[in-house]
Amino acid sequence: MISHDVLVVGGGLAGLAAALSSDPRLSVAIISRVHPLRSHSVAAQGGINAALGNNPAGRDDNWEKHAFDTIKGSDYLADQDAAELMCRLAPATIYELEHLGVPFSRFPGGVIAQRPFGGAGFPRTCYAADRTGMVILHSLYEQSLKKQAKVYAEWLVAGLVVEDGKCCGLIVYDLTTGEVFPVRARAVIFATGGYGRVYLRTTNAYINHGSGIGIAYRAGIPLKDMEFVQYHPTSLYGKNILITEGARGEGGYLINNKGTRFMADYAPATMELAPRDIVARSIQTEIDHGNGFENEYVHLDLRHLGEKKINKRLPAVREICIKFAGLDPVRTPIPIQPAQHYSMGGIDVDVRCATAVGGFYAAGECACVSVHGANRLGGNSLLDTVVFGKIAGREASAFIQGGGSAPGGERALADEAERTKAKINEWSRRDSGTKAHELLNRLKVVMSGDVGMFRTRKGLEKAIAEIRSIREDYGHVSLGGRCFRYSQVLVNIIEFDYMLDLTEVIALGALNREETRGSHYRLDFKERDDRNWLKHTLVTLEGGKPRISYKDVALGKYVPQARTY
Amino acid sequence: MRFDPQVDQFPYFEEFPFEAAGKKSVLEALMEIRNNQDGTLAFRYSCREAICGACAMVIDGKFDLACRTMVEALNTSVIIVEPLPNLEIQKDLVVDMSPFWEAVSRIGPYLFSGDQPEGGYRIEDKEMEKIEQYTNCILCACCYSVCPVVARDQRYVGAAALAKLCRFVQDPRDKRPYPRLAEVNAQGGVWSCDTVLRCNEVCPKSVRPADGIEALRRKLLIEKLKRVFRKRP
Numbered sequence: 063m064i065s066h067d068v069l070v071v072g073g074g075l076a077g078l079a080a081a082l083s084s085d086p087r088l089s090v091a092i093i094s095r096v097h098p099l100r101s102h103s104v105a106a107q108g109g110i111n112a113a114l115g116n117n118p119a120g121r122d123d124n125w126e127k128h129a130f131d132t133i134k135g136s137d138y139l140a141d142q143d144a145a146e147l148m149c150r151l152a153p154a155t156i157y158e159l160e161h162l163g164v165p166f167s168r169f170p171g172g173v174i175a176q177r178p179f180g181g182a183g184f185p186r187t188c189y190a191a192d193r194t195g196m197v198i199l200h201s202l203y204e205q206s207l208k209k210q211a212k213v214y215a216e217w218l219v220a221g222l223v224v225e226d227g228k229c230c231g232l233i234v235y236d237l238t239t240g241e242v243f244p245v246r247a248r249a250v251i252f253a254t255g256g257y258g259r260v261y262l263r264t265t266n267a268y269i270n271h272g273s274g275i276g277i278a279y280r281a282g283i284p285l286k287d288m289e290f291v292q293y294h295p296t297s298l299y300g301k302n303i304l305i306t307e308g309a310r311g312e313g314g315y316l317i318n319n320k321g322t323r324f325m326a327d328y329a330p331a332t333m334e335l336a337p338r339d340i341v342a343r344s345i346q347t348e349i350d351h352g353n354g355f356e357n358e359y360v361h362l363d364l365r366h367l368g369e370k371k372i373n374k375r376l377p378a379v380r381e382i383c384i385k386f387a388g389l390d391p392v393r394t395p396i397p398i399q400p401a402q403h404y405s406m407g408g409i410d411v412d413v414r415c416a417t418a419v420g421g422f423y424a425a426g427e428c429a430c431v432s433v434h435g436a437n438r439l440g441g442n443s444l445l446d447t448v449v450f451g452k453i454a455g456r457e458a459s460a461f462i463q464g465g466g467s468a469p470g471g472e473r474a475l476a477d478e479a480e481r482t483k484a485k486i487n488e489w490s491r492r493d494s495g496t497k498a499h500e501l502l503n504r505l506k507v508v509m510s511g512d513v514g515m516f517r518t519r520k521g522l523e524k525a526i527a528e529i530r531s532i533r534e535d536y537g538h539v540s541l542g543g544r545c546f547r548y549s550q551v552l553v554n555i556i557e558f559d560y561m562l563d564l565t566e567v568i569a570l571g572a573l574n575r576e577e578t579r580g581s582h583y584r585l586d587f588k589e590r591d592d593r594n595w596l597k598h599t600l601v602t603l604e605g606g607k608p609r610i611s612y613k614d615v616a617l618g619k620y621v622p623q624a625r626t627y
Numbered sequence: 628m629r630f631d632p633q634v635d636q637f638p639y640f641e642e643f644p645f646e647a648a649g650k651k652s653v654l655e656a657l658m659e660i661r662n663n664q665d666g667t668l669a670f671r672y673s674c675r676e677a678i679c680g681a682c683a684m685v686i687d688g689k690f691d692l693a694c695r696t697m698v699e700a701l702n703t704s705v706i707i708v709e710p711l712p713n714l715e716i717q718k719d720l721v722v723d724m725s726p727f728w729e730a731v732s733r734i735g736p737y738l739f740s741g742d743q744p745e746g747g748y749r750i751e752d753k754e755m756e757k758i759e760q761y762t763n764c765i766l767c768a769c770c771y772s773v774c775p776v777v778a779r780d781q782r783y784v785g786a787a788a789l790a791k792l793c794r795f796v797q798d799p800r801d802k803r804p805y806p807r808l809a810e811v812n813a814q815g816g817v818w819s820c821d822t823v824l825r826c827n828e829v830c831p832k833s834v835r836p837a838d839g840i841e842a843l844r845r846k847l848l849i850e851k852l853k854r855v856f857r858k859r860p
């Protein structure tokens with residue numbers, strides 16, 4: 063049986079940061095369902111926040127102000143100690159990335175350039191044009207080559223094995239050989255990313271099924287604040303490819319079919335640079351009120367920035383528009399609409415990235431510390447992945463060195479692998495049956511329709527019933543063939559099981575939270591209710607059923623106030 | 628093109644009907660075919676926005692990413708989709724990328740950092756602009772696959788690896804010792820390139836990797852001359 067001290071699942075930013083910060087004396091390996099460079103982190107465009115004060119307009123910035131913006135942006139649901147930790151570590155994190163080779167854009171004088179972003183009091187988003195995620199991912203991957211980190215690419219994790227409250231390893235489906243087998247580990251770090259593909263419109267990559275979150279849930283670990291789903295205001299109409307918030311940070315306007323900058327009606331002080339939940343809802347409201355184009359989109363107008371600035375600061379946005387929409391933003395406004403973008407919720411972890419299961423850690427989008435609360439600010443997710451990825455790597459190493467890991471577990475691992483194989487055989491023997499992609503389409507329709515940007519009790523109840531009915535049909539799913547090598551269909555079937563779990567948890571959390579906070583907008587409860595709801599939702603699988611409980615938010619010096627922009 | 632080396636003796640072509648409605652990419656077409664016609668059709672994909680580099684293949688003879696190639700733009704009734712050449716086929720359109728990754732890791736593809744100033748480096752933007760061309764590389768392996776030198780000599784590290792090396796050599800932060808650079812002065816390095824520039828032609832990110840090879844050659848010559856003159860009494 064393959065065995066490692068630390069297994070990191072996911073080769074994106076959080077996963078690579080975790081692997082690189084694990085103790086080099088331990089045997090560490092990364093498992094990823096794609097080659098690490100194909101991870102979704104690569105698609106992050108606009109930048110990474112840190113209060114460096116390099117922008118002339120940001121001289122008075124400091125990490126406390128960054129923390130305040132983050133907490134206010136979260137609609138006060140972020141744990142203040144966690145948000146402060148992340149923002150305090152941010153400047154050193156940026157310099158560390160720079161020392162590892164990240165080619166940040168520069169200001170005159172040679173310092174790292176910083177641009178304004180939504181919900182931020184100062185321009186503090188460091189960037190490399192509009193390819194920030196890509197250059198950081200490549201730099202961390204380069205470091206993993208330098209350190210000769212072990213990477214198992216194109217392995218899908220199909221299950222997590224826990225014995226006596228301690229994690230002992232994983233079940234893996236190896237796409238390259240088609241085999242299923244257990245892998246033993248003394249500590250496991252999940253950095254498996256988000257679940258955007260449970261929605262019809264998402265900026266996420268095709269691979270973002272979110273099964274990692276479901277796998278942890280199935281192993282008995284609570285999921286936290288899953289009802290908070292971020293919609294990005296500006297995705298390219300048609301393909302829903304991300305058009306960075308940096309486009310507005312550089313001065314882009316949002317325009318409706320009357321030719322007006324409608325954000326003046328919603329966030330007069332910050333206009334296009336209000337936080338994402340507010341801008342996304344404003345755009346959708348304009349479209350719903352007949353002020354959009356073709357009842358589908360509004361315009362993001364960059365023309366006044368000029369060709370030179372667009373080429374310098376937003377070259378990838380221009381390339382995407384030309385290639386995928388056949389229009390040049392230098393001459394034509396970009397048709398945009400909101401699309402699912404990010405999960406604020408995730409696997410319940412503390413500031414050390416530890417979970418309720420000994421030896422099991424999580425970091426990045428799949429985890430919920432919580433630093434983003436009910437709404438994440440743009441530029442904070444890359445920061446989250448690197449800061450907490452590193453913490454996870456160090457903490458998992460310390461856990462092993464402190465003698466905390468479970469011995470053995472081989473029996474339980476082998477048994478679980480056999481169970482997984484039996485399931486796969488059943489799927490492949492079934493000649494006719496439901497197809498996973500048809501079920502996924504049904505799930506997407508219900509999630510987008512009833513668990514989307516605007517929610518009601520009636521819709522959420524309907525959604526939960528429909529998700530449970532899809533689960534019944536999942537019982538008859540068929541693989542259609544016995545070839546298991548490079549079978550994305552098999553990947554989809556394995557992951558779909560967990561997608562049903564996590565979508566049910568999202569809908570349940572949303573149904574129970576009878577208030578509006580950040581991205582969670584209830585048409586039947588339009589106000590924030592701090593007296594009853596300033597708390598985290600926890601959903602735990604117990605006896606095959608979800609159990610809801612709540613946990614207090616770690617408050618601090620920032621007292622909840624009305625959130626106006 | 629279909630091929631399962633565990634079953635088939637030779638690769639073969641199989642035709643799938645596909646109705647292109649709207650602005651569909653070749654990747655979307657492949658996914659629909661897999662979903663509705665043949666679940667065993669194998670190909671790689673991830674971001675669908677031409678930034679991850681997973682879906683490089685040969686489409687109607689052109690090396691490109693399937694996600695950014697639009698069906699209607701091909702303007703043809705039959706689209707021929709083939710796996711990247713110069714790499715072994717694992718299944719259908721999935722090739723074994725390991726020789727490519729090994730070539731990239733051979734050149735020391737990371738920053739050899741010298742001093743690490745606490746408050747960050749001071750680097751003018753024009754210095755960063757010089758390497759931007761190369762930092763745009765997404766390592767999709769189009770250039771490696773199209774290269775006639777790689778086809779006949781597997782020792783050649785290929786254009787992407789050399790462009791990456793150039794990216795570091797021209798980075799003012801990089802303090803690579805000369806012997807590490809001189810590794811590409813040997814067989815399989817910069818002099819293997821035939822300068823047929825197919826790499827520049829096919830690159831989906833306009834990296835122009837051959838510029839990097841050219842720059843490395845110049846750098847190596849200058850370094851050599853410096854060394855010759857320094858040795859004089």
